[in-house]
Amino acid sequence: MDVAQATGSEALRGVLRPFQLELRVAIRRAQESDLPGLEWFGLFSGHRDIIRAAFDRQLLGDMEMLVADLNGFPVGQVWIDFRIGNVEDGASLWAVRVLPPLRRLGIGERLMRAAEAAAWRRGETVTSLTVERRNVDARRFYERLGYAVVDPPPDYGDDGTMGARTATLLQTQWLMRKPLAPRREASDARRGA
Numbered sequence: 001m002d003v004a005q006a007t008g009s010e011a012l013r014g015v016l017r018p019f020q021l022e023l024r025v026a027i028r029r030a031q032e033s034d035l036p037g038l039e040w041f042g043l044f045s046g047h048r049d050i051i052r053a054a055f056d057r058q059l060l061g062d063m064e065m066l067v068a069d070l071n072g073f074p075v076g077q078v079w080i081d082f083r084i085g086n087v088e089d090g091a092s093l094w095a096v097r098v099l100p101p102l103r104r105l106g107i108g109e110r111l112m113r114a115a116e117a118a119a120w121r122r123g124e125t126v127t128s129l130t131v132e133r134r135n136v137d138a139r140r141f142y143e144r145l146g147y148a149v150v151d152p153p154p155d156y157g158d159d160g161t162m163g164a165r166t167a168t169l170l171q172t173q174w175l176m177r178k179p180l181a182p183r184r185e186a187s188d189a190r191r192g193a
């Protein structure tokens with residue numbers, strides 16, 4: 001091997017060496033310009049109408065859509081539904097997801113904490129969500145954050161509207177709830193202190 005070859009392979013090893021990235025992620029409200037990005041390059045194109053409907057409900061104040069923004073792209077999201085219609089459920093969280101290559105870095109937990117804070121600001125004292133019964137990883141994730149399965153689930157009937165929980169849904173999903181512990185600064189803010 002001549003000197004040039006040796007130097008070349010060393011340079012190659014150098015550029016192939018794993019490197020650390022520091023990522024700056026901001027949790028913020030979704031904007032209309034995020035809607036195409038929320039389809040995640042085709043993964044959720046089939047949800048286009050659902051995503052649009054959720055955004056329209058945000059404009060009405062019925063829903064808040066939070067995104068985890070990385071370089072302007074929504075790499076994670078959670079929707080907070082304030083109008084589910086069952087008082088024990090408080091605010092309902094939907095569409096909790098993080099882009100697959102960015103999972104297990106703490107983004108999901110940040111989104112959940114932000115969603116709970118948003119619910120609390122709106123006067124809610126409970127947040128709830130449903131999770132597929134076979135999605136044991138997600139269930140563990142929620143339990144670690146303080147959610148508990150409601151078993152047996154309440155009888156919601158079957159009204160079939162978007163966002164409504166139905167008896168059919170709860171045959172395959174767990175309903176989980178979390179009472180929001182009143183933090184001092186939040187309760188002071190609510191009292192107008």
Ligand SMILES: CC(C)(COP(=O)(O)OP(=O)(O)OC[C@H]1O[C@@H](n2cnc3c(N)ncnc32)[C@H](O)[C@@H]1OP(=O)(O)O)[C@@H](O)C(=O)NCCC(=O)NCCS
Nearest residue numbers: 096097098103104105106107108109130131138140141144
């Ligand atoms: C569920 C979901 C939103 C969690 O998002 P996430 O960004 O991976 O969540 P976090 O990183 O905050 O925590 C997840 C796990 O990573 C671990 N973790 C957190 N920070 C970490 C870090 N810096 N390094 C390594 N692990 C970490 C947590 O301990 C947790 O472990 P667990 O699986 O034992 O609970 C994500 O996995 C997802 O999008 N799943 C697919 C969609 C889905 O199932 N959504 C729920 C529908 S109800």
